[in-house]
Amino acid sequence: MKNATLDVVGIGNAIVDVISTAEDAFLDKHGMSKGGMMLVDAQRAEAIYADMGTTIIMSGGSAGNTIAGIASLGGKTGYIGKVRDDEFGHAFRHDITAVGSLFRTPPATDGPATALCLILVTPDSQRTMNTYLGACVNLNAQDIDEDLIASAQYTYLEGYLYDDSTAKKAFHLASEMAHAAGRRVALSLSDAFCVQRHRADFLKLIDHHVDVLFGNEGEIEALFEAPLDEGLKWLQKMTDLAAITRGASGSVIVTKTELTEVAAAPVEKVVDTTGAGDLYAAGFLFGLTHGKSFAQCGRLGSLAAAEIISHFGARPQTPLDEYVASKV
Amino acid sequence: MKNATLDVVGIGNAIVDVISTAEDAFLDKHGMSKGGMMLVDAQRAEAIYADMGTTIIMSGGSAGNTIAGIASLGGKTGYIGKVRDDEFGHAFRHDITAVGSLFRTPPATDGPATALCLILVTPDSQRTMNTYLGACVNLNAQDIDEDLIASAQYTYLEGYLYDDSTAKKAFHLASEMAHAAGRRVALSLSDAFCVQRHRADFLKLIDHHVDVLFGNEGEIEALFEAPLDEGLKWLQKMTDLAAITRGASGSVIVTKTELTEVAAAPVEKVVDTTGAGDLYAAGFLFGLTHGKSFAQCGRLGSLAAAEIISHFGARPQTPLDEYVASKV
Numbered sequence: 001m002k003n004a005t006l007d008v009v010g011i012g013n014a015i016v017d018v019i020s021t022a023e024d025a026f027l028d029k030h031g032m033s034k035g036g037m038m039l040v041d042a043q044r045a046e047a048i049y050a051d052m053g054t055t056i057i058m059s060g061g062s063a064g065n066t067i068a069g070i071a072s073l074g075g076k077t078g079y080i081g082k083v084r085d086d087e088f089g090h091a092f093r094h095d096i097t098a099v100g101s102l103f104r105t106p107p108a109t110d111g112p113a114t115a116l117c118l119i120l121v122t123p124d125s126q127r128t129m130n131t132y133l134g135a136c137v138n139l140n141a142q143d144i145d146e147d148l149i150a151s152a153q154y155t156y157l158e159g160y161l162y163d164d165s166t167a168k169k170a171f172h173l174a175s176e177m178a179h180a181a182g183r184r185v186a187l188s189l190s191d192a193f194c195v196q197r198h199r200a201d202f203l204k205l206i207d208h209h210v211d212v213l214f215g216n217e218g219e220i221e222a223l224f225e226a227p228l229d230e231g232l233k234w235l236q237k238m239t240d241l242a243a244i245t246r247g248a249s250g251s252v253i254v255t256k257t258e259l260t261e262v263a264a265a266p267v268e269k270v271v272d273t274t275g276a277g278d279l280y281a282a283g284f285l286f287g288l289t290h291g292k293s294f295a296q297c298g299r300l301g302s303l304a305a306a307e308i309i310s311h312f313g314a315r316p317q318t319p320l321d322e323y324v325a326s327k328v
Numbered sequence: 329m330k331n332a333t334l335d336v337v338g339i340g341n342a343i344v345d346v347i348s349t350a351e352d353a354f355l356d357k358h359g360m361s362k363g364g365m366m367l368v369d370a371q372r373a374e375a376i377y378a379d380m381g382t383t384i385i386m387s388g389g390s391a392g393n394t395i396a397g398i399a400s401l402g403g404k405t406g407y408i409g410k411v412r413d414d415e416f417g418h419a420f421r422h423d424i425t426a427v428g429s430l431f432r433t434p435p436a437t438d439g440p441a442t443a444l445c446l447i448l449v450t451p452d453s454q455r456t457m458n459t460y461l462g463a464c465v466n467l468n469a470q471d472i473d474e475d476l477i478a479s480a481q482y483t484y485l486e487g488y489l490y491d492d493s494t495a496k497k498a499f500h501l502a503s504e505m506a507h508a509a510g511r512r513v514a515l516s517l518s519d520a521f522c523v524q525r526h527r528a529d530f531l532k533l534i535d536h537h538v539d540v541l542f543g544n545e546g547e548i549e550a551l552f553e554a555p556l557d558e559g560l561k562w563l564q565k566m567t568d569l570a571a572i573t574r575g576a577s578g579s580v581i582v583t584k585t586e587l588t589e590v591a592a593a594p595v596e597k598v599v600d601t602t603g604a605g606d607l608y609a610a611g612f613l614f615g616l617t618h619g620k621s622f623a624q625c626g627r628l629g630s631l632a633a634a635e636i637i638s639h640f641g642a643r644p645q646t647p648l649d650e651y652v653a654s655k656v
Contacts, residue, residue: 018419020426021645054396054423054643057385068382087415087441091346095382098348113415315382317349317640 004183006102006152007075007289011144011174012063013136013160013167014081014105015115016088017274019312020052022120027128034122037129037191039163045132048118057088058313059095060117062158062190065275065314069282069304071099072320075289078102078148080174082139089114089135095315105143108135119274121312127274137164144174150181153289154212156281159190162198175209188281189215195222206238212288213242214281220244232259243298245280247273251301253294262298265306265327275314279304282320303327332511334430334480335403335617339472339502340391341464341488341495342409342433343443344416345602347640348380350448355456362450365457365519367491373460376446385416386641387423388445390486390518393603393642397610397632399427400648403617406430406476408502410467417442417463423643433471436463447602449640455602465492472502478509481617482540484609487518490526503537516609517543523550534566540616541570542609548572560587571626573608575601579629581622590626593634593655603642607632610648631655 027034030048040048059068067077079096083089085107092114096103115134119127139161149155155178161167175185187210189195195202195215202223206213213235215223220231228244235242235254242254253260283304287297307316307323316323355362358376368376387396395405407424411417413435420442424431443462447455467489477483483506489495503513515538517523523530523543530551534541541563543551548559556572563570563582570582581588611632615625635644635651644651 049422052422053426054387054645055419055426056641057419059382091383091385094377094380098381098383311639312645313384317382 004151004153005076006078008067008070008154008156008285009078009080009148009152010063010067010156011080011161011171012061012158013115013133014064014083014092015061015117015131015136016092017058017060017117017119017314018049019056019058019119019121019272019274020054022052022122024122026051026120027122032120032128032130033193034128035126036193037131040130040132042132045116045118045130048130052118052120056312058315059092060275060314062160062188062278063156064092064096065278066156066188066282066285067101068096068099068315069279069320070286071101072316073282073286073300073304073324074321075286078152080105080143080145080148082108082135082143083114084108084112084135086113088116102148104145104148108138111135111138121272121274125270125273125309127272133164137166139167139170141170141173144170144177146177149174149177150183152183154184154186154285156186156188156285158188159194159198159202162201163194184211185209186212186214186285188277189213189219189223192218192222195219199223211240213239214277214284215242216245216277243280243284243301245277251280251298253298255294260295260298262295262302265302267306267310270309272312273309275308276305278314279308300324332479332481333404334406336395336398336482336484336613337406337408337476337480338391338395338484339408339489339499340389340486341443341461342392342411342420343389343445343459343464344420345386345388345445345447345642346377347384347386347447347449347600347602348382350380350450352450354379354448355450360448360456360458361521362456363454364521365459368458368460370460373444373446373458376458380446380448384640386643387420388603388642390488390516390606391484392424393606394484394516394610394613395429396424396427396643397607397648398614399429400644401610401614401628401632401652402649403614406480408433408471408473408476410436410463410471411442412436412440412463414441416444430476432473432476436466439463439466449600449602453598453601453637455600461492465494467495467498469498469501472498472505474505477502477505478511480511482512482514482613484514484516484613486516487522487526487530490529491522512539513537514540514542514613516605517541517547517551520546520550523547527551539568541567542605542612543570544573544605571608571612571629573605579608579626581626583622588623588626590623590630593630595634595638598637600640601637603636604633606642607636628652
């Protein structure tokens with residue numbers, strides 16, 4: 001096995017976030033489930049957008065955020081995902097390569113526009129997401145760059161890919177390629193509703209194909225249809241390593257033999273929780289690929305999440321290596 | 329003369345801002361003059377963009393920011409400006425109508441893309457702007473909606489329009505229409521370099537056609553090629569009312585008989601000064617159209633500017649009516 005030249009390759013839905021603040025009544029009016037991610041078609045996306053206030057547009061996408069976070073910490077990363085050759089696709093490509101990540105997936109030259117996620121941030125700083133998958137549904141097997149995957153210690157996959165059958169196949173292919181090359185596979189469960197949609201598949205995946213699992217409390221409860229403490233016991237049977245986030249209560253690192261609690265890092269003011277889980281995974285994976293202890297990995301995850309929730313948007317506004325250094 | 333149904337109609341370059349942080353060395357490398365606005369062609373814009381870090385994309389444009397600010401304070405506003413029928417043009421239209429402003433100018437269906445301003449925010453929170461005018465150069469006389477202008481107490485024009493000869497003609501036409509309808513004309517000087525480029529024209533304009541002038545210290549010094557105190561005396565001869573901003577030192581309101589100093593409103597942390605002058609003008613014009621004293625107008629200007637410099641981007645993130653109410 002050759003030495004890995006990259007730390008992590010991420011594969012995910014390449015999405016541009018369109019963010020505005022909203023009152024809770026807005027969510028009720030549009031039938032949105034607070035804190036969740038709902039898939040919407042182009043028509044519904046346009047109707048929601050038309051009703052939103054002033055927006056901030058930033059690159060997003062769960063795995064995209066994680067990869068950008070690892071790069072911002074100083075890690076070597078690559079990204080695989082599908083945009084269209086339009087203005088938002090151009091912006092997505094710019095932002096992920098601007099932090100130093102490789103991104104070679106060719107854009108779609110026809111078909112739906114670059115994916116958008118309409119994000120409403122309520123006064124409690126919670127985010128509710130409406131995703132129009134757009135060009136993401138065109139991510140296919142040819143886009144899964146075997147050399148790139150073989151060159152990375154970890155291939156990081158977002159569960160959201162399961163929401164499209166073509167992307168799901170690409171997901172499996174990537175995971176097989178990684179293992180065939182002697183590398184490890186990490187999975188983010190993404191969202192409790194997403195877990196409910198694909199529960200049986202996810203359980204099979206985790207049992208047989210996932211080396212490191214990321215999720216939050218609600219996702220674990222949805223996965224095992226059980227309370228968290230029971231879910232953690234199941235995880236110990238099924239995985240070697242999992243890191244489960246619990247919002248302000250920090251996270252729990254799960255190994256076969258131990259549960260390690262990690263505190264959340266304090267923030268002056270929580271502005272927007274979008275990307276908290278993605279950036280926790282970024283910090284954790286950076287630690288894991290840089291010889292840190294599990295507790296240190298968790299601490300890096302907490303710090304990266306703290307930076308991201310202190311402003312709108314899910315890409316770091318302060319270089320994370322500097323941010324972490326300032327908090328030691 | 330009919331009663332005005334709108335408070336202010338703004339006319340300006342309809343621009344989407346693309347913002348990233350940068351070190352001073354970035355400005356030097358690209359030959360940028362710190363704090364200024366430079367016009368760039370499509371090729372140079374792409375070269376600068378390629379070198380920028382992760383970006384935040386938000387609607388901008390000087391008059392657009394002012395109009396959005398007045399609307400956010402509860403004022404009735406309209407906007408005239410030219411976008412292309414592309415994704416960024418769609419976003420610009422969304423954001424200005426989302427705050428309740430009228431925006432009827434039809435988008436260009438061919439020609440250059442929606443205008444972009446590449447903004448670098450250095451560690452001192454100062455912003456340096458590179459504007460690709462794009463579709464703005466297609467703003468012409470047919471776009472100057474006479475009914476809209478006649479319906480507003482004030483027509484607010486940004487000096488930046490002078491950078492394009494077609495837009496400059498539209499600017500003059502709008503000012504004539506406003507006065508013909510018995511309304512008032514307000515002008516923002518926009519930028520010291522812009523003032524240098526059009527100094528003689530601006531002096532003539534201010535002397536004969538402008539009722540309320542907005543500018544900052546540097547712009548007044550460039551306009552009169554003299555220190556501020558001397559410039560203020562010239563202003564007293566040439567205008568009935570001017571409001572001159574001085575950054576952290578607040579502002580000076582200039583009438584024929586008086587100079588009134590107004591303090592800047594305190595902010596916890598200055599993040600990005602983009603839009604400070606635009607939002608000062610918003611607060612001031614809202615006050616002026618709502619029966620406030622000049623000192624109160626200045627105070628509203630200071631507060632609106634304080635909100636905008638406390639985050640990235642030049643559109644309010646907190647509804648300004650609520651922000652102002654919280655500071656009384």
